[in-house]
Amino acid sequence: MFGRLTWGAIPFHEPIPLITSIVIILALGAVGIWITRKGWWPYLWNEYITSTDHKKIGVMYIVLALVMLVRGFADAIMMRAQQSLAIGASQGYLPPEHYNQIFSAHGTIMIFFVAMPFVIGFMNFVVPLQLGVRDVAFPTMNNVSFWLSASGALLINLSLFIGEFARTGWLAFPPLSEKAFSPGVGVDYYLVALQISGVGTVLTAVNFVTTILKTRAPGMSYLRMPVFCWTALASNLIMLAAFPVLTVVLAELMLDRYLGFHFFTNDGGGNSMLYMNLIWVWGHPEVYILVLPAFGIYSEVAATFSGKPLFGYRSMVFATMAICIISYMVWLHHFFTMGAGGDINAVFGIASMIIGIPTGVKIYNWLFTMYGGRVRFTVPVYYLIGFMLTFVVGGLTGVLLAIPPVDFVVHNSLFLVAHFHQVIIGGVVFALMAGYTYWFPKAFGFTLDERLGKAVFWCWFIGFHLAFMPLYVLGFWGATRRMQHISDPSWAPWLNVAFVGAAIIGLGIVLTVVQLLYSIKTRDQRRDITGDPWDGRTLEWLTLSPPPHYNFAVLPDVHGEEAYWTRKQTAIKQDQLIDEPDYQPIEMPVNTPTGVIVAFFAALCGFAVIWYIWWLAILGLIGAFAIFVWYAWRDENEHIIPVEEVRANARERRRIRMEHLHNLSQST
Amino acid sequence: MSTISETPALGLTHLGSEDTGLGHRGPESKSIVVPYGFWLFVLSDMVLFSALFASYATLVNNSDGGPTTSQLFHRDLVAVETIALLISSFVCGLAMITAKRKNMVWTQIWLVVTGLLGLVFLGIELYEFGTMIAEGAGPQRSAFLSSFFTLVGCHGAHVTAGLLWLGTMMAQIWAKGFQPHIMRRLLCFSVFWHALDIIWVAIFTIVYLIGTLP
Numbered sequence: 085m086f087g088r089l090t091w092g093a094i095p096f097h098e099p100i101p102l103i104t105s106i107v108i109i110l111a112l113g114a115v116g117i118w119i120t121r122k123g124w125w126p127y128l129w130n131e132y133i134t135s136t137d138h139k140k141i142g143v144m145y146i147v148l149a150l151v152m153l154v155r156g157f158a159d160a161i162m163m164r165a166q167q168s169l170a171i172g173a174s175q176g177y178l179p180p181e182h183y184n185q186i187f188s189a190h191g192t193i194m195i196f197f198v199a200m201p202f203v204i205g206f207m208n209f210v211v212p213l214q215l216g217v218r219d220v221a222f223p224t225m226n227n228v229s230f231w232l233s234a235s236g237a238l239l240i241n242l243s244l245f246i247g248e249f250a251r252t253g254w255l256a257f258p259p260l261s262e263k264a265f266s267p268g269v270g271v272d273y274y275l276v277a278l279q280i281s282g283v284g285t286v287l288t289a290v291n292f293v294t295t296i297l298k299t300r301a302p303g304m305s306y307l308r309m310p311v312f313c314w315t316a317l318a319s320n321l322i323m324l325a326a327f328p329v330l331t332v333v334l335a336e337l338m339l340d341r342y343l344g345f346h347f348f349t350n351d352g353g354g355n356s357m358l359y360m361n362l363i364w365v366w367g368h369p370e371v372y373i374l375v376l377p378a379f380g381i382y383s384e385v386a387a388t389f390s391g392k393p394l395f396g397y398r399s400m401v402f403a404t405m406a407i408c409i410i411s412y413m414v415w416l417h418h419f420f421t422m423g424a425g426g427d428i429n430a431v432f433g434i435a436s437m438i439i440g441i442p443t444g445v446k447i448y449n450w451l452f453t454m455y456g457g458r459v460r461f462t463v464p465v466y467y468l469i470g471f472m473l474t475f476v477v478g479g480l481t482g483v484l485l486a487i488p489p490v491d492f493v494v495h496n497s498l499f500l501v502a503h504f505h506q507v508i509i510g511g512v513v514f515a516l517m518a519g520y521t522y523w524f525p526k527a528f529g530f531t532l533d534e535r536l537g538k539a540v541f542w543c544w545f546i547g548f549h550l551a552f553m554p555l556y557v558l559g560f561w562g563a564t565r566r567m568q569h570i571s572d573p574s575w576a577p578w579l580n581v582a583f584v585g586a587a588i589i590g591l592g593i594v595l596t597v598v599q600l601l602y603s604i605k606t607r608d609q610r611r612d613i614t615g616d617p618w619d620g621r622t623l624e625w626l627t628l629s630p631p632p633h634y635n636f637a638v639l640p641d642v643h644g645e646e647a648y649w650t651r652k653q654t655a656i657k658q659d660q661l662i663d664e665p666d667y668q669p670i671e672m673p674v675n676t677p678t679g680v681i682v683a684f685f686a687a688l689c690g691f692a693v694i695w696y697i698w699w700l701a702i703l704g705l706i707g708a709f710a711i712f713v714w715y716a717w718r719d720e721n722e723h724i725i726p727v728e729e730v731r732a733n734a735r736e737r738r739r740i741r742m743e744h745l746h747n748l749s750q751s752t
Numbered sequence: 753m754s755t756i757s758e759t760p761a762l763g764l765t766h767l768g769s770e771d772t773g774l775g776h777r778g779p780e781s782k783s784i785v786v787p788y789g790f791w792l793f794v795l796s797d798m799v800l801f802s803a804l805f806a807s808y809a810t811l812v813n814n815s816d817g818g819p820t821t822s823q824l825f826h827r828d829l830v831a832v833e834t835i836a837l838l839i840s841s842f843v844c845g846l847a848m849i850t851a852k853r854k855n856m857v858w859t860q861i862w863l864v865v866t867g868l869l870g871l872v873f874l875g876i877e878l879y880e881f882g883t884m885i886a887e888g889a890g891p892q893r894s895a896f897l898s899s900f901f902t903l904v905g906c907h908g909a910h911v912t913a914g915l916l917w918l919g920t921m922m923a924q925i926w927a928k929g930f931q932p933h934i935m936r937r938l939l940c941f942s943v944f945w946h947a948l949d950i951i952w953v954a955i956f957t958i959v960y961l962i963g964t965l966p
Contacts, residue, residue: 221785286796294789302778324792328800336807336902345891345898346816347807353814353895362803639778713920716937719928 087696088269093247100182105245134675136223137633141230142209143527146520148230149202150596152237156198157593159190164551164586168579171570183568184251185270189240191254192274195370196281197237199508202516203377204233204288207316209523211292213624213631214310216301216640216647221294223673224715229284229291231683236281239690243273247694250274253566255363256337258348258356263341269694271341275334276690282331283686289323292316301623303642307401310622310647311394314401315380318408319373325412326369333362342693357422364415372411374508376404378515379446382471385464385518386450388620390457393646396449403442403449410439420491429488436486440479447472462618463537467518470545474510478503481556499559502552509548517544517596525612529629533606536599543592551585554578614744615737621649628737634672634725637734638665656749661742667734670725678715682708783936790940794947797910801951804906805958808899812963816894821963824889826880830960833876834952837911840869841949848942854930860922866945867918870911877908900959907955910948917941 095101119125132140162178163186170176178186208226212219220226243249250270252261261271296317300309309317337359339345346352348359387394394400416424416432450472459465481503485491494500517540525531555563558578563570570579603610616625626648627636644650655661689704691697780788812821847862881901884890891901921941924934 217779221789286793290789290792290796293792294785298785298788299779324796325799328796329803332800332803332807336898339891339898339902343891345902346895347811347898347902349895351816352893352898353811353816354898355810355814355895358807358810362806365803709916716920716924721933 085697087692087698089246089695089697093269093695094245098182100178101244108241109245130675133680134227134677136219136227136673136675138208138212138220138223138226139527139631141226142205142207144230145201145205145208145233148234148237149198149200149205149516152193152197152201154593155241156190156193157590159186159193161586161590162186163190164579164583166568167570168576168583170568171576171579172573175569178568180568181251184566185249187566188250188253188256188270188274189243192250192278193240194508195254195374196278197233197240199374199512199516200281200285201233201237203319203374203512204229204285206381206516206519206523207288207292207319207377209527210519210624211295211313211316212299213526213627213635214313214622215296215299216304216623216626216636216642217295217299218634218636218639218670219673220291221299222291224676224678224721225287226291227676227679228682229287229679231679232284232287232686233281235683235687235690236277236284238687239273239277239280239694242691243270247273255367257363258337258340258354258359259350261337261341262349263344264349271337272694275338275341276694279331279334279338280686280690282327282334285323286327286331289320289327292320293324296320301636301639301642301647304647307398308642308645308647310380311383311397311400311404312377312380312622314404315376315378315383318404319376321408322369322373322376322411326366326373329362330366333359333366336362357419360419360422361415364418365412368415368418369411371507372407374512376407378512379404381515381519381522382450382468383446383453384622385468385522386453388522388618389460389462389465389468390454391460391619392453392457393621393649394449395452395455396445397645399445400449403445406442407439410435410442414439417486417491420488421495426488433486433488437483440483443479447476463521463532463534463541464518466538466541467514467521470541471510471514471518474506474514474545474548478506478510482507494559496564497559498555498563498565501565502555502559505548505552505555509544509552514544517541522618523624525617526615526624526629526631528607529612530603530607530610531612531617532603533599533610536595536602540592540595540599543588543595547585547588547590547592549585550588551582554582554585613740615741616652616744621646623647626651628740632733634670634730637667637670637730637737652745655745659746659749661738661745664735664738667727667731669727670730671722672725673721674723676715678711681711685711783932786936787939787943790943794943797947798951801903801906801954804899804903805954808903808959811895811899814895815897818894818897819887819889820896821959822965824884825960825963827960827964829876829880830956833873833880834956836869836872836876837949837952840866840873841946843869844942844945848938851925851930851935851938856925856929859925863918863922863925867915867922870915870918874908874911874915877904881905904955904959907948907951910951914941914945914948917944 095105119128132144135141163183166176166178166183170178208220240249247269250256250261250266250273252266252271252274256271256274259265261274296309296313336345336347340347340349340354346354348354348356350356383394383400413435414432416428417436420429420433450468481499485494485500485503521532521537555578558575561575563572563575570576612629615627615629615631617629618625623640623642624631626640640647640651651662685704685707689701689708692700692704779785843862844866847859847866850858850862881904884897889897891898918941921934921938925938928934
C-alpha cells in the first residue's frame with residue numbers, strides 16, 4: 085500500500101533534521117494561520133496563485149528563489165562549520181552520510197531552485213515590459229511552468245522530513261548513484277524533483293523564445309531590443325537545447341535504478357562516461373543560461389545609472405550570441421582528467437578559453453558605458469562594480485582551469501570550488517541582487533532602502549572574498565572538495581577565515597530581510613509615483629509602478645534604440661506628451677487554477693514514484709491528464725477590459741507623467 | 753498637441769516609413785504565435801531524441817555477450833511498420849485539408865484512418881518488443897538493449913501520446929466544430945505527427961538498416 089514508505093523514513097533518531105523539520109512545520113503553520121486570520125487566501129488565490137499575469141508570476145518565482153536561498157545557505161553554513169570544526173582529532177558535529185547529503189542538497193538547490201527561478205523570475209517580470217507588449221506568448225503555460233518548478237522545490241524540501249537526500253554530489257554521477265551503491269530514496273528524490281522542474285523549464289524556454297521573436301511592440305526591431313531581452317533570448321535558446329538532454333540523462337538513470345537497465349552500471353556493458361558527457365552537455369551551457377541574463381541586468385544598470393546609452397550595443401548583442409553558441413563547445417573540460425586524450429583536451433581547452441573573449445568584450449562595454457557618464461552610485465551600481473572586480477578574477481581562474489595540464493593538478497580541489505563560486509556569486513548573485521533593487525519599485529510602487537541595500541552589498545562582497553579566497557590557497561595545497569574531515573591542522577586558520585566569510589554572507593541575507601521589512605514599513609516615504617524612479621531608458625519605465633495588468637493602454641510605438649529615453653527627451657523638450665491615442669478595449673487571458681492543480685498531481689505522482697507507491701503514481705498521472713483535457717475544453721480564455729476603464733486609467737497616467745515631465749523640463 | 757506627430761524627424765507615429773526590419777508590425781497574431789511556439793517545442797523534442805541517439809550510438813556494441821543487432825532485427829517487419837507510419841502522416845495531411853474546408857465527416861474519417869495506422873505501427877512495435885523480451889533479449893540484458901528499448905520505446909511513447917491527443921482532438925472537433933483555436937490545435941497535432949515520422953526515418957536508418965547490414 086505505501087511502498088517503501090514506513091515510519092523509519094521520518095528522522096526521529098537524528099536530532100538535526102528532526103528539529104529543523106519541527107521548526108519549519110511550525111513556521112509554515114504559523115504563516116498559514118496568519119494568512120487565514122487576515123483573510124488573505126482569496127487575495128493570494130486570485131492575484132497570485134492562479135494568475136496568468138507575467139509580472140505576478142515573476143514575483144512568485146523570485147519569492148521561491150529567496151526562500152530556497154535561505155535553505156541553500158543553511159546548508160552552506162553547516163558545511164563551513166563542519167570543515168572548521170572537524171580538523172585533526174575532532175570529528176565535528178555532522179556524521180559523514182549527513183554531510184554528504186548536505187553538500188549534494190546545497191549544490192542542487194542553489195543552481196536549480198535559487199539561481200534558475202531567480203533568473204526566470206526576472207525574465208518573466210521584465211521581458212514583456214521591455215518589449216512593450218501585454219504578456220508572454222503563452223500566459224497559462226507560464227503559470228504551469230512556475231508551479232512545476234515549485235513542485236520540484238517542494239519535493240527537494242520534503243526529503244529533509246521524509247527519507248533522505250542524495251549523497252552523490254549535485255550531479256549524481258553514476259556508478260555511485262546507481263541502485264547498487266545508493267539503494268535509498270535520496271537519488272530518487274533528486275531525479276524526480278529535477279525531472280518535474282525540468283519540464284517547467286523547457287516550457288518556459290518555449291514561451292520566452294516565442295515571446296521575444298514573435299511578440300514585440302511596433303517598431304521594435306531586433307537591433308532595438310534592450311540588451312536584457314537579447315540575453316534572455318540567448319539564455320532561453322540554450323535552455324531549449326540543453327534541458328532536453330538533462331531530461332534524457334536523468335531518465336536513463338531512472339531506468340537503471342527502477343527497471344534494471346544498464347546505461348551507466350558497472351555490469352551489463354554500461355558506460356558511466358556516457359552520463360558524464362550528457363550531463364555536462366546540459367551542465368556547462370547551464371552556467372551561461374544563468375550568467376547571460378545577469379549580463380543583461382548589468383547592461384541595463386550600467387546604462388541607466390551612467391545616464392548614457394550602453395557603449396557598443398551591437399557588440400554586446402554579438403558577444404551574447406557568440407557565448408550562446410560557444411557554450412555548447414566546452415562541456416568536455418569537465419573531465420579533462422578522465423583520459424579523453426591530448427588532442428580532444430586541447431580542442432575543448434581552447435574552446436573554453438575562447439568563450440572568455442566575448443565575455444571580455446562585455447566587460448569593456450560596461451566600463452566604457454560608465455566612463456564619461458554621470459554615474460549615480462546607487463545600490464545596483466555597487467553590485468555592478470563589485471561584479472566587475474570579482475568576475476574578472478573568477479574568469480581568469482577559469483582560463484587557468486581551461487589549460488588541461490593545470491587542470492590535472494587542481495581538478496576536484498577547493499581551487500575549483502573557489503572558481504565556480506566566484507563566477508556564480510560574483511556574476512549571477514550580484515546581478516540578481518542588483519536587479520532586485522532596480523526593478524523592485526516597478527513591481528511594488530516603492531523603492532528599497534538604500535543604506536541597508538549598501539550594507540547588504542558589503543556583506544556579500546566582503547563575505548564572498550573571505551569565504552572563497554582561502555579556498556584558492558587550500559586548493560593549491562591539495563585540499564580536495566567534499567571533505568567531511570580535515571586531517572591537516574595547518575589548514576585550520578584558512579578554514580576559519582572561510583567560515584567567517586560565510587557568516588558575513590549570512591548577515592547579508594538577514595539584512596536583506598530587514599531591508600525588505602523596513603522598506604515596507606516606510607513605504608509611504610518612498611513611493612514611486614512617476615513610474616520612472618531611476619530616470620530609466622527602456623520601456624518598462626514608461627508605464628505605472630506597479631503596472632496595470634495589461635501593462636500598456638496602447639502598445640508603444642518604438643523609434644530608435646532606446647525606446648523610452650527618446651520618447652521622454654522629446655516630451656521634455658516639447659513640454660508635452662504625444663497626442664492621446666485612440667484607446668481600444670483590451671483582451672486579456674483569464675486566471676486559471678490549471679497550473680497549480682497540474683503541479684499538485686505532478687508532485688503527488690513524483691512522491692509516489694520515489695516511494696514505489698504505484699497506485700498513487702497512476703492516480704497522479706490520470707489526474708494531470710484529466711485537468712489538461714478539462715482546460716482544453718473551456719471556451720472562455722479571455723476577458724475584455726472595457727475601453728472606458730482603459731481610457732480613464734491612461735488619462736490619469738498621462739496627467740501624472742505630464743506633471744513629472746513638466747517638472748523635469750523646468751529643471752533643465 | 754499636434755506638433756509632435758507632424759515632425760517626421762522625431763517620427764512619433766509609426767507609418768512604416770522607417771525600415772526597421774523584422775518586428776515593425778508589432779505582435780504577431782495567435783495563428784502565427786501558437787504554431788511557432790509548438791514548433792519550438794518540437795525542436796526541443798528533436799534534441800531529446802538526439803541525446804537518445806547519442807546514447808544508442810555509444811552503447812550499440814556493448815552487448816555484454818548477449819544478442820547483437822543483426823541477430824534481433826528483421827527488415828520485413830520494420831518495413832511494414834514504416835509504411836504504416838508514413839501513410840498515416842499522409843492521411844493526417846488529408847485530414848488537415850478537409851478540416852480547412854470545414855468538412856466534418858471526411859475530417860473525422862481521415863483522422864480515424866490516421867489513428868488506425870498509428871495503432872498498426874504501435875502494434876507491430878509491441879509485437880517486436882514482446883518477441884525480443886520472450887527470447888531473453890529484454891532491456892535488462894545489456895547496455896545495447898537498454899539503449900535500443902529506450903530510443904525506440906520513447907518514439908513509441910510519443911506515438912501513444914499522439915494517439916491520445918488525436919482522440920481528444922476528434923472529440924473536440926465533433927463537439928465544438930472548426931473554431932479558430934481548435935484549428936490551431938489541429939495544426940499543432942499535425943506538426944507533431946509529421947515530426948514523429950522524421951524521427952522514425954532516423955531510427956529506421958540508424959537502428960534497423962545499419963543494424964542489419966550484412
